Structures are given as C-alpha cells and as structure tokens.
Amino acid sequence: MLKTKRSDTRNDVRREALRLFSENGYAAVSMRDIAEAVGIRQGGIYNHFASKQDLLADLMTGHMETLIEALNEALSDVANPVARLQAFVRFHVGYHIDKPDDVFIAYMELRSLEPDHRERLHTLRDRYEGVLRDILTEGAVHGLFRIPDVAVQTRAIIAMMTGVTVWYREGGRLGRRDTMESYVQMTMQSVGLIEPAGGERQCSIKP
Template sequence: MGRPAGVNGADTRRAVRKAAIERIWRHGFEAMNLRDLAADVNLRLGSLYNHVPHKQEFLAELLEEIMLELLQDFAQRMDGLQDAKERLLAFVRFHIEWHTARQRETFIGNMELRSLTPEQYGRVIGLRKDYEAQVRAIVADGRKAGLWEVDDVRVTTLALLSLLTGISAWYREGGRLSQERLIRIYQRLALRVLGAR
C-alpha cells in the first residue's frame, strides 16, 4: 500500500492535506487519528510520516498555507484597483467567494488555533494581521478620501471581517439566496457599516 504508480510526492501531499482538512472539520484536530488519515489516502502509516512527521506542526503548516493562499489570492484580486470604494466592493466579493468556497478551511482556521503552540499561534496570527492590515488600509483610505465616516478604523475593520467571515458558518450552495445575491447584500451592508456618503 505504498504510493500508487504515477503519483508523485506533491500529489500525495495534496491528498493528505485534503483528507486532513476533512477529518479535522468533522472530528476536530485532537481526535484526528493518523492511522485513519493514512487509510483515507491509501498510505501505510510509515509512509504518512513522510508528510506528517509531527501532527501539531502539520496543523500549524496547514493553517499557515491556508493564510498564505488567502493573501496571494487577495493580492491578485486587488491588483490594479485604486479607488477605495472599488477596493471595498472587490474585498467584500473576494472575502465571501473565498470563505464560502473554503468553508472547512475557514472553520478549522478559527477553531483549531487553540491547538497550536504559542510560537505556531504567533506565525498564523501574524499572517491574519497582514490580511487585516490590507482591509484596514481600504477603510482608512476611504475615510481620508471622504467616501465614508468611521469613528475608529481598526474597530470598523474588525467588525467588517467578523460580519463577512460569519457567512462561512451558514452559507449553503443552492440555498434560498444565490452567492451573487448575498454578495450584493453584503456590499450594501459594508457601505452602511462605514457610513458611506
């Protein structure tokens, strides 16, 4: 039960990651059994250790990878946008699309921070703060340009992020409202939160 012919290490790593996300989402990190994870991806337990040598470090790397992907995707989405209102609307769209497409990753990213060591926690939170800072810049730039009024840029940024991330907990594809309709609703909500003129 080694690696199937024609499957490379990167493919195996992706399969392990996908199976781990599913297991952590369903059962929690502490309950994730490496023997079961190995079975999920058709590997011997010994072979799994090539990809998961330390369970807790694997979680930290997984959460860091998720945040790095978020930051990279966000940078691509915002590339070339200058106007603060245009950036805000693009941010709302991006955040909702990304977090609803990756509901499991979002869930474990929020729930399993508690399972990290202080050093690992600091690394992941540092990446979150990078994302938060980029959103905060949008809010600050719009205030400076007179597009909206906010009492406190940081508090308003955190409120926006909480409002938008919460969708990942209840959104279901094929539900009463389409994703596009939700995005438009939340874009208007974001403008109201900011006191847009």
C-alpha cells in the same frame, strides 16, 4: 515521476486531514485515521509531515498564505478606496463560501496550535486585516467613509463577512452572487455610504 507521486501523496494527506479535522476536530483525529483515509501506512505520512501538529500548522498557514495571494490579485487593478472596499468584500465572501472547511479549521483550531505556529498564523492574519485597514483608513482620510475607529471597524467587517460560512448553503434562497452583493451593501452601510431605510444619504455606487 517519483516526485509527482510524492506530491500527490502529500496533497492527499492534506485533503483528508482537512476533512477529518473539520468533521471531528483536531484532537479527535489520529495520524492513523488520516493514513487510513488516504490509503497508506501510518509511517508514510511522516515522509511529508513530522507530526500531526506540523500538519495542522501547514493547513492553517497554507490557507492564509493562499488567501493573501488571491486577495492581492483580486485588488491589483483597483485603485479607488470605495471600489477596493467593494472588491475586498466580494473576494472575502466568495472565497469563504468556496472554502468552508479551510475557514472552519483556521478559526476553530487556532487553540490547538503550539505557540510558534500560532504566532506565525497571527502574523499572516495581521497582514490580511492590514489590507482592509488601509482601505478604510484611506477612505476615511478622504472623507469617503464615516468611521469612528478604523481598527474596530476592520475587525467588525471581517467578523461579519466570515460569518457567511455559518449559514450559507449552496442551493439556498440566496445564490453566491446575491450573497456577495448583500454583504457589499451591508459593508457600505457600515461605513456611511448607504443609510438604513428612511435615511437621507443614498448610495450612488454600482457594483
């Protein structure tokens, strides 16, 4: 029972820290603020995290590790590079719509990480980007995608998709699925599978 209580407290600390960092910024939030939000003494946080920096690193690396694990599961039964690219886009956009605070912290607070933690995060990001880079490379090699530079295309697609967290609002004009499919179409167009309006090449790929 004690183990469950400790686990719950740790999760409560992570949840409240994520919320406060997202709302106010890492630098403006103290351990006392987090403790008060959780409803424990400040010293109680140190039973779970050695410092505010370790807490931030835990949130950011935890986000990336969960992201990678979920991505691998989403792509596990998809073999064709076109289908894998579509699945990657749907996964990335959907996940980022569902986890806006995690995404905000992962990008905006990278500057706040100390070098060792930042290096670990960069390693995880490279692993995640590597999945998309491999998909694009395979598609280009087989003549399915028209890509002048795979590395640039990889970063451009990820940046475009991650931007969904800036404008998407639940209950807005586009729902979650429509938003995901819009990003699929834009991504397919960016690799030459769909021409802009009036273009000669049309898409025969269905979601």
